[in-house]
Amino acid sequence: MKHTLSILVNNHPGVMSHVSGLFTRRGYNIDSIAVGVTDNAEVSSMTIVLNGDDFVVGQVKNQLLKLPDVLRVQDMAYASSVQRELVLISFSITEGNRSEALTICNGFDVKILEMTEDSLLIEFSGNSRQVANIISVLKPFGIREISRTGQIAIAYRNQNSV
Amino acid sequence: MSSTTEAITGGRLMVELLEEAGVEIVFGYPGGAILPFYDELYHSKKIKHILVRHEQGAVHMAEGYARSTGKLGVCIATSGPGATNLITGLTDAKLDSIPILAITGQVATDAIGTDAFQEADIFGITIPITKYNALIKKADDLARHFEEAIKIAMGGRPGPVLLDFPKDVQTQKTTVRKATSLKIAPHHYERPKVKGDPQEFAEVLNGAKRPLLYVGGGAINSFASAEIKALAEKANAPVTTTLMGLGAFPGTHPLSVGMLGMHGTAYANKAVLECDYILNLGARFDDRVAKYQDFAPNAIRAHVDIDAAEFNKRINVDHILHGDLKDAIREILPFVKGGDRSSWIENIQTLKKNHPLDYDNSGDSIKPQDFLQRVYARTKGEAIVSTDVGQHQMWAAQYYLFDRPNTWLTSGGLGTMGYGLPAAIGAKFGNPDKTVICVTGDGSFQMCIQELATIAQSKLGVKILLFNNNFLGMVRQWQELFYEERFSESQWTYNPDFVKLSEAYGIPAMKIEHKSEIEKGVDFFLKDSGSALIEVMIPAEEKVFPMIPAGKSQQDLIEFKDLGKLKK
Numbered sequence: 001m002k003h004t005l006s007i008l009v010n011n012h013p014g015v016m017s018h019v020s021g022l023f024t025r026r027g028y029n030i031d032s033i034a035v036g037v038t039d040n041a042e043v044s045s046m047t048i049v050l051n052g053d054d055f056v057v058g059q060v061k062n063q064l065l066k067l068p069d070v071l072r073v074q075d076m077a078y079a080s081s082v083q084r085e086l087v088l089i090s091f092s093i094t095e096g097n098r099s100e101a102l103t104i105c106n107g108f109d110v111k112i113l114e115m116t117e118d119s120l121l122i123e124f125s126g127n128s129r130q131v132a133n134i135i136s137v138l139k140p141f142g143i144r145e146i147s148r149t150g151q152i153a154i155a156y157r158n159q160n161s162v
Numbered sequence: 163m164s165s166t167t168e169a170i171t172g173g174r175l176m177v178e179l180l181e182e183a184g185v186e187i188v189f190g191y192p193g194g195a196i197l198p199f200y201d202e203l204y205h206s207k208k209i210k211h212i213l214v215r216h217e218q219g220a221v222h223m224a225e226g227y228a229r230s231t232g233k234l235g236v237c238i239a240t241s242g243p244g245a246t247n248l249i250t251g252l253t254d255a256k257l258d259s260i261p262i263l264a265i266t267g268q269v270a271t272d273a274i275g276t277d278a279f280q281e282a283d284i285f286g287i288t289i290p291i292t293k294y295n296a297l298i299k300k301a302d303d304l305a306r307h308f309e310e311a312i313k314i315a316m317g318g319r320p321g322p323v324l325l326d327f328p329k330d331v332q333t334q335k336t337t338v339r340k341a342t343s344l345k346i347a348p349h350h351y352e353r354p355k356v357k358g359d360p361q362e363f364a365e366v367l368n369g370a371k372r373p374l375l376y377v378g379g380g381a382i383n384s385f386a387s388a389e390i391k392a393l394a395e396k397a398n399a400p401v402t403t404t405l406m407g408l409g410a411f412p413g414t415h416p417l418s419v420g421m422l423g424m425h426g427t428a429y430a431n432k433a434v435l436e437c438d439y440i441l442n443l444g445a446r447f448d449d450r451v452a453k454y455q456d457f458a459p460n461a462i463r464a465h466v467d468i469d470a471a472e473f474n475k476r477i478n479v480d481h482i483l484h485g486d487l488k489d490a491i492r493e494i495l496p497f498v499k500g501g502d503r504s505s506w507i508e509n510i511q512t513l514k515k516n517h518p519l520d521y522d523n524s525g526d527s528i529k530p531q532d533f534l535q536r537v538y539a540r541t542k543g544e545a546i547v548s549t550d551v552g553q554h555q556m557w558a559a560q561y562y563l564f565d566r567p568n569t570w571l572t573s574g575g576l577g578t579m580g581y582g583l584p585a586a587i588g589a590k591f592g593n594p595d596k597t598v599i600c601v602t603g604d605g606s607f608q609m610c611i612q613e614l615a616t617i618a619q620s621k622l623g624v625k626i627l628l629f630n631n632n633f634l635g636m637v638r639q640w641q642e643l644f645y646e647e648r649f650s651e652s653q654w655t656y657n658p659d660f661v662k663l664s665e666a667y668g669i670p671a672m673k674i675e676h677k678s679e680i681e682k683g684v685d686f687f688l689k690d691s692g693s694a695l696i697e698v699m700i701p702a703e704e705k706v707f708p709m710i711p712a713g714k715s716q717q718d719l720i721e722f723k724d725l726g727k728l729k730k
Contacts, residue, residue: 010345016295017289025290042345055474062471067347142531160325 002031002128003057004049004153006084011037011044012068018067019046028052028060030086034148043071047152049128060155076153077086083153086125089135091121092142101141108134119144172301173198174330175339179308181637183210185236186720187227187591188212188265189220195280198332199643206660212591212620215246215612219584222265222610229571230375233586234316235260240267242280245326250578252322253291257575259383261320263311264292271299271372285326293321296722299328301336309341315531317351319469326534329709337650347486352702354468356485356493363483364497366462370439372506373399373459376422377573378446379406379486380467382567387411389491390443398503400510402430405443405559406574407673413563414543418430419510420519423451425556428517428708431716432512436642444468444487447477448575453715466490519560519720520707527701528679534561534686537599537627542706545597545625546571546589550582550606553635556706558601580609586624587616597688604630604657614667617693625687626664626695629703632657639705640712664695671695 009015016035031049038045039101050060057075066075076083086117093101101120108130114121124134129149135146169180176199180188189212192200203211214220217239224235235255239245246268255262269278276379285297294314304327309325366375375394381387381403387410394401394417401411402422411418414487422430440458442465447457457463457477464481465473473482481487483490521531534557539547547562548571549555555572564570572587573581607628617624629635637652664671672684674696687696707722 014289015287018287021289058474059471060472066293066469066471068310068350071347 001053002051002144003048004047004081004151005057005060006076006153006155007046007064008038008071009044011042011104012069012084014068015044016151018069019064022063022067023060024051025058026063028056032123032148034150034152036152047150049151053077074155076155080159081155083127083150083151083154084125085128085131086123086149087131087135088118088121088123088147089137089138090121090144091138092118092144097141104137108137109136167337169335169337170339171198171202171332172304172327172336173202175208175301175304175709176308176327176332176337177202177206178730179305180236181206183208183234183308183650183652185234187239188236189214189223189227189588190238191217191220191244193244193280195241195269195329196238196244196265196327196332197396198329199206199238199265199267199327203217207426212616213344214584215615216610217247217408217547218250218580219263219587219610219616221248221255221262221614222578222581222584223392223588223591223616223633224262225251225573225581225590226256226548228260228262228587228588229382229585230568231592232568232588234312234538235262236265237262239266240280241284242271242282243282244280245284246326248324249287249291250289250576250580251689252324254573254576254581255322256291256293258573259320260322262322264314264322264324266324266326267332268297268326268328269434272326272330284324288324288614291322292324292504295324295326298331299325301331301334302338304331304336304519305338306341306344310346312343313351314346318354319380328377337499343531344379349607353489354485356483356490356682358483358485360483360493361488361497362466363481364494365453366464366481367397367399367441367494368437368497368499368501371503372437372460372509373397373413373441373503374437374461375401375431375441375443376434376445377401377403377407377410377443378445379404379409381407382486384444384468385567386444386491387567389488389495391415393495393498394581395493396500398500398507400433400507402426402433403452404448404574405572407445408717409558409564410572412563412565419514421559424710425560425708426451427519427560428721429510429513430530431708431710432513432517434458435460435585435716436509440464442479443491446472449476452477453713456715492593517721522722526679528674528677528698530557530698530700530704531561531638533627533684534558534601537688538562538682540684540688541597544592545569545599548572548582548586548589548598550602550609551577551579551598552603552606553639553704553706554601554603555725579606583626584608584613584616584624586626587613587622590624591620591710596657597691598623600673601626601627603635604628604632604660605634605661606656611663614664614669618668621631622693623691624693626669626685627691628660628695628697629700630660630697631700632658633702635702635704636706638702642703642705645709660695660697669693669695671697673697673699675699
């Protein structure tokens, strides 16, 4: 099962190594990792998506909390948090399928960043299911390049809103 | 300008901070990148520096010092190769939760990352093997990093920390001589409050008919021996310890069933099978003790630990108390009731009688078990014993009964050959008035043998008991029992003359080969407070029993008397 961990850490060199190293040496796999500084310049937020059962996630949480630079670890339930990923996709088009491609882009609320005779460069953000979806829809056109940020997440303040 | 704001060099500040932390002794080896610090250390009147022969020696000495005194152990190395020589010892300290501060020199900040002479990314290298580490980039940060590192090393579950000091940081001047604020959260160093319900916890123990206490190295780290004894006696519960927990409960106490695990006593391992309640006090259900999820199959399992990450890590438990062991037991104790457990105690006594530690002492050869028992008798069990790793380690664990904590120094988690000699040296520096014995084997001894020079240089009264079977004994034992006697690369076809070698370092030495020489050997070994080496030739085929074969559980324990069965 996929879990999303939101982790606050001290923002200084080496912290990323400490965190990712913990995963490596304990044999846990990271699906995605996204890091950015928070409103406090001394604190960064990491979002880590990992695959594992409750035991594995419990272990990861406990071991993370032992790292002196880790300030908080939160396991984000999908239903009670907003989860987003930004993806940039460049894909091929032809004269014949250009309008089809644009229709799809409209439907997905995609931002078009560049259009050439034979390609489209788009920006899309959404949850992991939506990102997977748009990639699979665009695949038949011929994807040239994909760049993804990895997932970020934040919990709803009102946990009863679900 | 007042003295507190006067600018001093980073190197000077490092020495001052060590002095302020109460550090009296450091073990190290100088080199280019750490020279500014060494230059300042030259002037220190409070800190004694022990010059080692290899940095691995320095870190194991720091460990031996820390384990035997309960204080912080400090070791120092230069950049690059000096620092990488600390790796084994730091890993050892991580696995056995020993508080170590390693100070390393680093190339100057403007050379970092350029593959400079003697540069190694020791910060990156030691991330997985330290509890905490840091590269200090400016002298103004030094005080904070020092305070954080020492607090982390000693706080909570102890462990090794490493601070890496670029050469120019050691020469830079700073006025920041005290940390104004710490960047790490207090829970990393403050003593945690006990979490859980001590009363409920005690009541489960009260309800048990056949309770067993299972004591680990955490008991030593939290100085909880008195509390454990009080708990065992009040609850009338037998106590077994792990290899790391030896000495946390008196080995001679009537309620002691000795060590459990792969080479633990048969009665301890059988008690685990029969108990209906097992209380883990500061142990970690290590795989040499608790092989499978069905460990203590008939028992309710309870666990007290300072490290929440240990709960349910390998073995699921029913009841948890999170906190410092000493505090936790103190909170449980008022609720603990005695109860009549005479039939359980009787049962244990029967197990002890029917399944004793045993070996065949007929014939002319010297049996290591016999020799250790005599050393035990002669020292009245009052020595500090360090060991290397292998058969001799297990024999020492079995036959030298430890009554007090901090007197048994062994590499438990990592199983580091080469640990014993430097650990004994560190312990002797920390306990100059005590007899310190290093029990070693011909294989292990040669891994840090150069530290004999450190003994000689300091005229240190360390005793070395060398069991020589011209084999890697434990490897040989496994090969004999599980690899159809294919002794692949376990035999030493060349060993030096250990007596001459020892004498070359100025350490009196003697070799004995026959049973008739034992008393003479023990006399020689322990006759005065000076250093001595006794080389005891033992049969190569001598084995450690009992034994739980690797991958098997308590049910599959092999005792000495089962040897015949096993060979078929």
